Amino acid sequence: MFNPKLLLISAIAVALVGSMLAFSSLYASTSDNGEKIVNGHGIGYYQTTGDVIDPTGSDGSASTGIDPMEYLRDFNYGRVSTTENGTVVREFTLVADDRQIAEISPGVYYNIWTFNGTVPGPTLRATEGDLIRINFINNGTKPHTIHTHGIHRAEMDGVFEIINPGGRFVYEFYAEQFGVYPYHCHVMPLEEHISHGLYGAYIVDPKTPRPEADEMIMIMNGYDTDFDTENNFYTVNGVPYYYMHHPIEIEKDRLVRVYLVNMLEFDQINNFHLHGNLYNLYRSGTSLTPDELTDMVTMSQGERAILEFSYKYPGQYMFHAHKTEFAEKGWTGMFLVKE
Numbered sequence: 001m002f003n004p005k006l007l008l009i010s011a012i013a014v015a016l017v018g019s020m021l022a023f024s025s026l027y028a029s030t031s032d033n034g035e036k037i038v039n040g041h042g043i044g045y046y047q048t049t050g051d052v053i054d055p056t057g058s059d060g061s062a063s064t065g066i067d068p069m070e071y072l073r074d075f076n077y078g079r080v081s082t083t084e085n086g087t088v089v090r091e092f093t094l095v096a097d098d099r100q101i102a103e104i105s106p107g108v109y110y111n112i113w114t115f116n117g118t119v120p121g122p123t124l125r126a127t128e129g130d131l132i133r134i135n136f137i138n139n140g141t142k143p144h145t146i147h148t149h150g151i152h153r154a155e156m157d158g159v160f161e162i163i164n165p166g167g168r169f170v171y172e173f174y175a176e177q178f179g180v181y182p183y184h185c186h187v188m189p190l191e192e193h194i195s196h197g198l199y200g201a202y203i204v205d206p207k208t209p210r211p212e213a214d215e216m217i218m219i220m221n222g223y224d225t226d227f228d229t230e231n232n233f234y235t236v237n238g239v240p241y242y243y244m245h246h247p248i249e250i251e252k253d254r255l256v257r258v259y260l261v262n263m264l265e266f267d268q269i270n271n272f273h274l275h276g277n278l279y280n281l282y283r284s285g286t287s288l289t290p291d292e293l294t295d296m297v298t299m300s301q302g303e304r305a306i307l308e309f310s311y312k313y314p315g316q317y318m319f320h321a322h323k324t325e326f327a328e329k330g331w332t333g334m335f336l337v338k339e
Contacts, residue, residue, distance in 0.1 A: 066118040066119070066120075066237070066238050066239070068236075068237040068238060068239050068242040068243065068246070069242075069246055069248075071118070071120075071123075071217070071237050071238070072216045072217065072218070072237060072248065073214075073215065073216050073217075074122070074123065074217075075123050075125040075203070075215075075217070076092065076122045076123060076124055076125060077090065077125050077126070078090035078091050078092045078124065078125075078126070078132075079091045079092075083131070087129070087130070087131050088127065088129070088130045088131065089130070089131045089133060090126045090130050090131070090132055090133070090175075091133045091134075091135065092122075092124055092132070092133070092134045092135070093116075093134075093135045093136075093137070094115045094116060094121065094122070094134055094135070094136050094137070094146060095115065095116055095117075095136075095137045095138075095139050096113070096114070096115055096136070096137070096138050096139060096140050096144040096146075096185065096198060097113065097114050097117065097139045097140045098111070098113040098114075098140035098141055098142055098144075098196065098198075099111075099140065099141060100112050100113075100114055100117070102119075104223050104225070104233060104238075104239070104240070105223075105233055105239070105240050105330070108225055108232075108233075110223055110225050111196065112196060112197045113140070113185075113193065113196035113197045113198045114197055114198070115146075115198060115199075115200055118238070119197030119221070119238045120197070120199055120200045120201065120219040120221065120237065120238060120263070121183075121198070121199065121200030122200055123200060123201045123202075123203065123217045123259075124183070124200065124201070124202045124203070125202075125203045125204075125205070126175040126202075126203075126204055126205070127175065127204070127205045127206075127207060128175055128176055128177070128178045128204050128205065128206055128207050129174065129175060129176070129207065130174070130175045131172065131173075131174055131175075132171070132172065132173055132174065132175050133170060133171070133172050134146060134148075134170070134171040134172075135168070135170055136163060136168065136169045136170070136171060137167075137168050138163045138164065138165055138166065138167050138168070139165075139166075140165055141165055142165065142187070143162045143163060143164050143165070143187050144163055144185045144187055144193070144198065145158040145159065145161060145162060145163055145169075145185055145186050145187055146158045146171060146183055146184075146185065146186075147159055147183065147184055147185070147186035148171070148173070148181065148183040148202055149181035149182055149183065149202070149302070150173075150175075150176065150177070150179075150181050150202070150204070151173075151174075151176045151177060152173035152174075153173065156171050156172060156173045157186075158171065158185075158186050159186045162187060175204045176204070177204065177286050178204045178205060178206040178207075178285070178286065179203075179204055179284045179285035179286035180201060180202075180203050180204075180259045180260075180261065180284065180285040180304045180305070180306060181201070181202045181203075181204070181284075181304065182199055182200070182201060182202070182261050182263060182302055182304060183199065183200055183201070183202050184198055184199035184200075184263070185198035185199070191229075191265060191266075194263065194265045195222075195223075195224055195265040195266065197221070197238075199219070199221075199263045200219070201217055201219055201259060201261045201304075203217075203259055203285075206288065210257070210288070211255060212255070213254075213255040213256060213257040213308065214250055214251065214254055214255065214256045214257070215256075215257045215258075215259070216248070216256070216257070216258055216259070217237075217258075217259045217261075218236045218237060218258055218259070218260050218261070218272075219236065219237055219238075219261045219262075219263055220234075220235070220236055220260070220261065220262045220263065220264050220270045220272070220299075220321070220331065221234075221235055221236075221238065221263050221264055221265075222234045222235065222264050222265065222266065222267070222326075223235075224265075224266060229266050230266060231264070231265075231266055231267065231329070232329065233329055233330045234264070234270075234321065234325075234326040234327075234329050234330045234331035235330050235331060236331060236333060240329065240330025240331070241330050241332060241333075242333070243319075243332075243333025243334060244332050244333050244334055247316060247333070247334035247335060247336035248333065248334070248335050248336065249335075249336045249338055250311065250335055250336070250337055250338070251337070251338060251339075252310075252311055252312065252313070252314050252337050252338065252339055253310055253311070253312060254310055255308060255309075255310050256307075256308070256309055256310060256311075257306060257307070257308050258279075258306070258307040258308075259285070259304070259306055260272055260297070260299075260304060260305050260306070260307055261304040262299040262300070262301055262302065262303050262304065263301065263302070264301060265301065267301075267323075267326075268300060268301075269298050269299065269300055269323070270298070270299055270301075270321060270323065270326065270331075271296055271297060271298040271299065271321050271322045271323060272296065272297050272299075272307070272319065272320075272321065272322075273295060273296040273319065273320055273321070273322040274295050274296070274307075274309065274317070274319050275295075275317040275318040275319065276311070276313070276315075276317045277295065277309050277311055277317065278293050278294060278295050278309065279293070279294065279295070279307040279308055279309035280292075280293055280307070280308040280309070281293070281294055281297055281305055281306075281307060282305060282306040282307075282308070283303075283305050284303075284304060284305065285304070285305065285306040290308070296322055298322075311335070311337040313337070314337045314338060314339050315336075315337055316334055316335070316336050316337070317334065317335045317337065318332065318333070318334055318335075319332075319333050319334070319335060320332040320333065
């Protein structure tokens, strides 16, 4: 007879054994010169039964290296300077790594690949017309790059200029067109680099700022912890169920602006449904006129949008993927609307 408790205990046991194997594998592969080498997809850093360990009853915490609540409203404007002709220069540093083992859900450890140590990487932000300079350092064991969506010269595209371990590269381009974009590693096999976490968001503000709002970034992603090219967990900002256990506090009648990016690998679509409300949808954020008023948007991988709304009634409201499987495997959260 099926016993959920026995299944949970078995899954946790497998997770712990898997974790030990992962670390033993990590150190067993230390080379003669002391360099620690982590093998690639399919070798098996860590294995689970393929069943999701439901964290219901826990606080939703994990140690992916990020605080999802802090990440939500953390925008990196870079180090700012101005050239003689008055151009604003924003300088960022992104460090890629592929050696971190993180607890992506209670009891489940996974080899995350990171920009600046987190999944997702930091949210870069500039104003249209700024000169962007990204100092990229590959601190991993595999070749990596940064491919930023938007307008730039061919040699700044981050596709053919492969940066090997220990290498550096400076990407430089102007911020144009205003909108919201993803950035990600573009080294083959691309599926592997994105599914492990090498991505983030890049926001270009219009020269005339949008109206004041409570702004936040939400990046939809997932984790394939048993390497069967199907996700076992779905999240916003890296930790399954986090905003379910830690509702996002917002103010009644205050405009909320969500920069939403879909970086989910393996699944064809992802979506965002808001309870008890509708939002103005600006696809790609490249227009100041909304495309529609809706309670749900569906996006393919790499698509993004800006959502604007305000709540007129206080209380607790869910937001989640309307693909039921995703919602029930972690892509679910709450807004707590306060007076």
